[in-house]
Amino acid sequence: MTTFDFSTGPERAGSDSIKWRRYADRDVIPMWVADMDFAAPPAVLEALHTRIDHGVFGYADPWPSVAEAVIDGIARDHAWQIKPEWLVWLPGVVTGFNVAVRAVGQPGDGVFTATPVYPPFLHAPGNFEQRLVTTPLLQHGTRWEWDWSRTEAAMADGVRLFMLCNPHNPVGRVFDRDELGRIAALAERHDLVICSDEIHCGLVLDPAKPHIPIASLDESVAKRTITLMAPSKTWNIPALYCAFAIIPDAGLRARYKRAMAGIVPHVNVLGLVATEVAYRDCGPWREALLDTLRANAARVVDVINSLPGLSTTPVEATYLAWIDCRELLATRGIANVAAFFEAAGVGLSDGKDFGLPGFVRLNFGCPPARLEEGLVRIRRAVIS
Ligand SMILES: Cc1ncc(COP(=O)(O)O)c(C=O)c1O
Structure with a gap:
């Protein structure tokens, strides 16, 4: 070994x-x-060396085995079976949630997130003349939890998009099935789109608390969810700029792609090479x-x-x-x-x-x- x-x-x-x-x-x-x-x-470094030795860095499209590696990896590690057509490749997760804000709301609409949170969440709504709506997570003993009544009440403030960070940066929680179910039910009640940033899903430290992609709960949650993942945190390759959105609903996916048009570049070819090897072999x-x-x-x-x-x-x-x-x-x-x-x-x-x-x-x-x-x-x- x-x-x-x-x-x-x-x-x-x-x-x-x-x-x-x-x-x-x-x-x-x-x-x-x-x-x-x-x-x-080491396997990522070796694949990058091989690709660099080819010497040509022309425009590239993700090839089928990259998608296969990602799909197999998510099925293996998170028990979620996704389809190749659900994948939308991105140069980063921050790009991914900014595109979600752009795709879902109109100027003046509310975008919800719970604080504290990774700072670019707090800036994304303002980038598109939308309004940030927040409620604080609460510390009960040694655990950070949702304030369900305040979160529910916040939705009345014109919220169209629920930005979730799971596993959570910075409080380190892996939200459990019950918590995710409550968020999903709230999204159903208020007809929200969920944008779930799951970039840290490969870094679960507590084996008793597996990561559950919120979109894997059931089909109706999947239909209203944009899940963002990347190999960047887990395999420490963030500057290779390769990430992806998983959007099962064709209509939402089309809106998302329209919001990317003309401003989101293709993914770095070295990022794709690293992604395939990371998910498959690492x-x-x-x-x-x-x-x-x-x-x-x-x-x-x-x-x-x-x-x-x-x-x-x-x-x-x-x-x-x-x-x-x-x-x-x-x-x-x-x-x-x-x-x-x-x-x-x-x-x-x-x-x-x-x-x-x-x-x-x-x-x-x-x-x-x-x-x-x-x-x-x-x-x-x-x-x-
Ligand atoms: C929750 C979260 N989302 C996104 C990112 C950054 O993603 P990217 O570099 O792919 O834009 C980070 C980096 O710290 C993060 O913690």
């Missing part, structure tokens, strides 16, 4: 990495942008990655919850931990949480960008030793 080494990674300092360049001249460990400090799977790499991420997640939860003024919740999926710093900020009189941790040598994402000030998001998709150094710096800053 092949083994994979996640104890180290290539040097990214001085590279083109957005995550690392921000702190090029400072001793700050970058733990913000959501990519990992690991090389892509399950063992993913399993090994998940072992590392599980251990990293446990370490983050242990350390953070042992520190005064900080707390976090179990990470069911993703390599992102969502940390409540409000008590620390209040007792120490800290105004800028991200600047506080940067001064301590750790670069985190500021919760205010996700719609919830007082929190930070920590990316633990890195070798365990680097994570440990980051946690040491956080501890030093908090207990000093």
Whole structure:
């Protein structure tokens, strides 16, 4: 059996990495942008080398075996059987949900999402003169949950599109069948289209909580759902720009494609090469990655919850931990949480960008030793 080494990674300092360049001249460990400090799977690298050796990079269309790999992978990993014609290839998931907003609503319509959430969700409605409508997720004990009555009430505000993030960035939840069923029922009652960003679906850490694509619940949910997926997070290839929407309903798919016309480019050919190999051959790499991420997640939860003024919740999926710093900020009189941790040598994402000030998001998709150094710096800053 092949083994994979996640104890180290290539040097990214001085590279083109957005995550690392921000702190090029400072001793700050970058733990913000959501990519990992690991090389892509060896099989992906090999396929890319072979394709590059061909030497010609003319316009390309996705070939049948790419779609086959994706379809088989989704059936195998998420028990959802999709059809080839449901796939719409995209250069990214952010593009994908912006197109969904454009396709579904008119200027002035409401677009719903629950906060905190991945910041581009919050900007997408405004990109098309539509209105952002939000309700907060609520923390009950160690679990982030939906506020069902407020969510239901929010639909009255002219909402046409329900933007779901599942598994959830940043709270790390994998929504269960009951929660997804309630969202689907709400969409039926208010005749909404659901845009479900499932980019993190390959990164479920808790085997007891499998990812369920909301569109797989039943046919009527599928008909009103645009599901967005990509190999980019799971196999760490986001800058290869290859993603896809899964849209079972022909009418909705046609609207979606019309909204793409003239502004959404074809997918990068290297992204397609990597996608095929990732979905088809890189399950063992993913399993090994998940072992590392599980251990990293446990370490983050242990350390953070042992520190005064900080707390976090179990990470069911993703390599992102969502940390409540409000008590620390209040007792120490800290105004800028991200600047506080940067001064301590750790670069985190500021919760205010996700719609919830007082929190930070920590990316633990890195070798365990680097994570440990980051946690040491956080501890030093908090207990000093
Ligand atoms: C929920 C979510 N959607 C989309 C993206 C980015 O997708 P893409 O790079 O394919 O546009 C991210 C990246 O962090 C994310 O967390």
